Amino acid sequence: MKTQEIGQSGMIASRVALGVMRIDALDQDAATRTIAAAAESGIDYFDTADIYGFHAHALHASSRRFGKAWKDAGLDRDKIFIQTKFGIDYRFDDGGAHGYDFTARHLLDALDAELEALQTDYVDAVLLHRIDTLFELDEVAEAFDKLEASGKVRHFGVSNMGPWQIELLQSGLKQKLEINQLQFGLMHTQMLDAEIHFNVDDDPGADRTGGILPYSRLKHMTIQAWCPFQSGTEYGPFVGNEHFPELNAELDRLAAKYDSTPNGIAVSWILRHPAGIQPLIGSMRPERIRQMAAGADVELERRDWWSLYQAAGNKLV
Template sequence: MNIPQTDISQRIISGMMRLAGRGHDGAFGFLDYVWGAGIRWFDHADIYGNGYCETLFGEWRRSRNIPRESMVIQSKCGIRPGLGYDNSAAYMENAVDGILQRLGTDYLDILLIHRPDALWEPEEIGELFDKLQRSGKVMEFGVSNFHPAQIDYLQRHLRSKVSYNQLQLSLAFAPMVSEGLETNTYSNNGLSRSLGALDYCRANDIRIQAWSPLQFGTFQGTFIDNPGYGPLNGKLWEIAQKYQVSKAAVAAAWNLRLDKNLQVILGTVNPDHFADLLRAADVNLTREEWYGLYQSAGYSLP
C-alpha cells in the first residue's frame, strides 16, 4: 500500500510515552490538538507512565465521545522493569487485558512485542496471537526493535502476519541505511547492526515505524542545534529556508522520504513542537537533498 507523504493520518503517529508527564489537563489539551490536526494513529506501551499514559488516553477519548473505529490504537508489551524482557504467553495475555482495560476499549488495532526476549518460545506466542485474534482483542500484530532472523523465527509459528516493525531511525542514527550503502567495504558504517532490517521489511511488506527521528545515539539527546553536528545543522538550515519550515521538520521529512510506506512516530507531547514537526509532511525532499543531508550527518558514500 503506497501512502502519499501528505496523508498525515497514515504516515505520522503520535507517540504517547511522555503523555503522563503533562498531567491530566495538559494531556487532554495535547490530545485535543493532535486530533484536530488530523492525527489518527496513536502509539502506546504498557510501561509508558507505568500504564497511566494509556489510562489518560482512554479517559480523553471517552470524554470527547470519539468513536473507537475512527482511530488506530496500537500498544506494546514485553518489557518488565526490574526484571528484563518477558515475551511469555502468560505475561503477554495478562498485559493485553490490562492495556485494554486502561484504554477503555474492547480491542487493539495492533499489538507489538516491545523487545526481543532471549527466553521466548514462539510456539506459545503463536497460540496466544491466534487466541487474541479469534477473540477480537487484537486485529494485527507486529514487533519492535527486531532483526530479520528474529522475525522469521516468530513468523514460522504465526498464522497471522508480522505487519509492523518499530526501529530507531534518524539522520544521526541510520545504521540500517548505511549498512546497505556501504556493503563490502572496510568502513565501520558498513558493519551490519540491523542485519538487513530495512530491505528485509521492504521485501516482506512489513511497515517500518521509525522512532526518535531527532535523536542521536540511544536516548543521548537531539542533534538539532547540537554543536557536535555542525555540518548537519548547516545543511538542515539551508534546506529549511527553501521549504520555509524548521530544521526539525526537515529532519523528520528525511525519514519520510526514505520509503513511501514508512511511518514516523513523533514522541513530543508539546503542541507547539508537534505542530512544527507536522510540517514534515509538506516537505518532499529531492534525491540530492536527501543524500546531501545523509552525508552531512557524517556518513560517506563509497
C-alpha cells in the first residue's frame, strides 16, 4: 500500500482509508475480520463519526463496534490512524437530525463519548461534520484549543465545506484545517466538471463546488472522497451494475489491462488525480476491501483516466 501525508499534518498514512459507518450492522466477530482484512491490505487509516449507528439505532454504535474490533484484530494503536467527526445534533429517540451544533460544550462532550466508544484516549483527527451556519468562531476555537491541549485530538479538519466556509473557520483557529471530506468518485465528478466546463457554451452556470479542488491543492488540504462507489442514483453502487453498461465495460477492460479488478480500477482512478485525494471506501466485505486497496498499486495512463471519465457519462468540451 502506497502512503501519503495527510494535509501538512505529518501523518503518513495509507492512500486508501476505510470508513466504518456500517460496521454496526456486523456482529463482533465479522467486524473484527473486516478490520483485520483492511489492515492486512495495508490500510491504516479509519474513519467514523459520533452519529454513526444507523443499524443499531444508537449514537456511537459504529465507533463502539470498531473500537473493540481494532483491539480484537491485534492492531497496534501507535501504528493506525483513527479519525472521527462531530457537530451534528442527532437523536435516534427523537426523529433523527435536529440541526448542527458547533458549541464548545457539544463538541467536547461528543468527543469524550467517542473516545470511550473507540477504546482510545486520543484520535488522530477530528472533523467538523458539515456546517453549522449558527456557529460562533470563539466557541469552535475554545473546543479545538481544549481538545488539542488535553491531547485528545492531534489534528483537525472539516467535511462537506467550501473554500469560504473553511477560510472563515480558519481565521479564528490556531490549528490548521488539514482535511476536507467531500463526495467524489467516477459517478460524482462535480469538482472536475466545474473546471472542465468553465466558460464554455454548455457551462450550466450552477457550480456549487466553489472551486474547492484547486483551493484544496493551494492550501495543501487532503480531500477524502466519501461514497466513491455510489452512482448518485436510485441504482446504488455502479461496479457490476447492469444500469451502467458502458462504465462497467471500461472498468472490465482496464482491469484486464492492469491485472486488477473493477473495484481496484475505480479506486486507482481517484488516486491518479494529482490533488492527492484519499478514497474513503466503505465496504464491510473483506474481499471487496482487498480489491479496492489493491487499486493503490495501479497507475492509470492518462488516456485511460479520461476514458473512464467519459464512460461514466461525462462530457469533454
